Amino acid sequence: VSITRVAIIGAGHIGASIARACALKLPDVRVALYDASEAVRARAREIALGEIAEAPQEAVRDADLVILCVPVGAMAAAYASVSAALKPGAILSDVGSVKGAVIAAIKPRDDVFFVPGHPLAGTEQSGPDAGLARLFENRWMIITPLADERLAYKQAAADLAAFWSALGANVDVMDPARHDVVLAVVSHLPHLIAYNIVAMAEDLEQVTESEVVKYSASGFRDFTRIAASDPIMWRDVFLNNKEAVLEMLGFFTEGLTALQRAIRLGDGAMLHETFARARRVRREIIEAGQDSAAINFGRDQKP
Numbered sequence: 001v002s003i004t005r006v007a008i009i010g011a012g013h014i015g016a017s018i019a020r021a022c023a024l025k026l027p028d029v030r031v032a033l034y035d036a037s038e039a040v041r042a043r044a045r046e047i048a049l050g051e052i053a054e055a056p057q058e059a060v061r062d063a064d065l066v067i068l069c070v071p072v073g074a075m076a077a078a079y080a081s082v083s084a085a086l087k088p089g090a091i092l093s094d095v096g097s098v099k100g101a102v103i104a105a106i107k108p109r110d111d112v113f114f115v116p117g118h119p120l121a122g123t124e125q126s127g128p129d130a131g132l133a134r135l136f137e138n139r140w141m142i143i144t145p146l147a148d149e150r151l152a153y154k155q156a157a158a159d160l161a162a163f164w165s166a167l168g169a170n171v172d173v174m175d176p177a178r179h180d181v182v183l184a185v186v187s188h189l190p191h192l193i194a195y196n197i198v199a200m201a202e203d204l205e206q207v208t209e210s211e212v213v214k215y216s217a218s219g220f221r222d223f224t225r226i227a228a229s230d231p232i233m234w235r236d237v238f239l240n241n242k243e244a245v246l247e248m249l250g251f252f253t254e255g256l257t258a259l260q261r262a263i264r265l266g267d268g269a270m271l272h273e274t275f276a277r278a279r280r281v282r283r284e285i286i287e288a289g290q291d292s293a294a295i296n297f298g299r300d301q302k303p
């Protein structure tokens with residue numbers, strides 16, 4: 001990898017995971033981090049994530065690659081805080097879960113190469129302690145390059161792809177608008193549904209909260225994992241991927257209404273056909289190596 005100095009702005013779950021992955025897989029790469037939160041900087045220093053800077057400009061000075069790892073709504077502010085200090089020729093990237101809005105919010109200097117990206121990896125945790133060195137292994141990293149025909153820009157995109165491959169990710173290139181529609185289906189809508197079902201269960205008056213917790217292993221528990229994700233991060237995703245999410249929510253609501261009608265009319269064939277299709281999708285995910293085939297995701301297994 002031609003990148004030897006990396007700066008990470010935002011030392012939370014994803015930023016800390018990139019730092020840990022570099023330490024494991026690219027030990028010669030120097031990593032500097034900055035976070036707006038003083039408590040996060042102190043913790044990052046304690047757990048030795050890398051060189052912790054006290055100012056954003058200090059972290060990015062001399063960096064070949066600067067990765068913005070802050071919530072989508074904070075990307076513009078994070079970029080503004082480092083812009084003047086970027087090394088000419090540096091690669092600027094980000095890990096935001098939405099691409100169109102981040103690209104619209106960041107107008108990079110002419111002498112830096114902005115190559116947006118999104119690693120499809122993460123857990124429901126946040127903060128510097130949630131940094132996992134192997135988080136990106138065998139996960140997709142989607143790069144959404146800008147329409148920039150300069151040779152040096154293409155080289156920057158190739159260098160960024162090589163960096164993520166070295167961290168263990170499989171790199172794909174996608175158009176930003178396409179990314180936002182695909183992610184609305186595979187990530188944003190499932191989170192919205194999980195947030196809604198968990199909030200609904202909490203609101204239900206006839207089911208006491210203790211019963212919801214006690215019997216949660218019946219299915220509810222798996223939604224609560226998704227719904228435990230960072231509220232700021234997810235607020236920003238929905239505020240910034242409005243169109244694609246609303247379109248997919250329209251399809252979802254139609255499907256739900258069709259299922260509701262099938263239940264009301266006792267249309268077992270329709271229910272069976274829908275559930276059988278869904279089960280096939282689960283098998284395809286396992287065959288693609290994107291999840292384990294172990295019973296109940298490998299939980300509850302006796303050694």
Ligand code: NAP
Pocket residue numbers: 009010011012013014015034035036037040069070071072074077078081095096097098118119120121122123124125126127128230233
């Ligand atoms: P996180 O654990 O909450 O970390 C974000 C960190 O950025 C926080 O410590 C926050 O500090 C800091 N920050 C906010 N504004 C800043 C600024 N202007 N300058 C410097 N630091 C700033 O969040 P995360 O899960 O790592 O998510 C970061 C990004 O990755 C988001 O854009 C998200 O969409 C994307 N992403 C997340 C996942 C996932 O599963 N978690 C997966 C892929 C991509 P404060 O707490 O003080 O605000």
